[in-house]
Amino acid sequence: MSYDIHFLKRDPGQSWDDAMEALEEQANAAETLGRPPNWDGVVSEVRALLGDVSVVEAPPTWEIDHRATAIQVSCYSGEWSISVPFWSDGDAAKKVAAHLRAISEIVQRATGLAPYDPQLESAVTSDEWTADQAAAVFDRVAESFDLRGIVRG
Structure with a gap:
């Protein structure tokens, strides 16, 4: 299980659900694409951050992996996403969530795509999305794992 951020082309007035559906249709029709536009810039900025x-x-497949946090930024056939396993909780989860927001801003600037968080059903770069809210999701999953005896990370 992972916390995921998807990058969507969202038309004015289009719901997030419709934008996600369009992304899935695009992924099903996608052919192998060349190097993602601005890839080197994204790599450079993520490296500077992490x-x-x-x-x-x-x-x-194009991926950036940060071993310490297990954050993965990927572009698969033109479809951008960020994922991180639910390994952290508390202050560590808040730090991971802050990284998710910062990386979302990097990818959004490079691609023009909107970062969408399906866990919170919100744009990551909006005023409605906070690292504390995202960290609360990590905390709930950690608690669930602990109750079931599942070892994290």
């Missing part, structure tokens, strides 16, 4: 990251460039 520090040591590994980069995988295996078309149609």
Whole structure:
């Protein structure tokens, strides 16, 4: 299980659900694409934010992985996303959530796509989305894992 952020092309007045459906249709019809536009800039900015990251460039998959937090930024056949396992809680989850927002801003600037958080049903870069709200989701999942004896990370 992971906390995911999807990047969507959202037309004025279009609901997030409709934009997600359009993304799924696009993914089903996507062909292998070349290097994502502004890829090097995204890698550079994510590296500046997180520090040591590994980069995988295996078309149609392009990934940036940060081992310490397990945050993964990916572009698969033109579809951008961020994911991170539910390994953290408390202050660590707040820090991860702050990173999710910062990375969302980086990808949004580079692609023009809107970062959508299906867990909170909100745009990540809106005033409605906060790191505390996202961290609360991590905390609830951590509590659920702990109650069931599931080892995290």
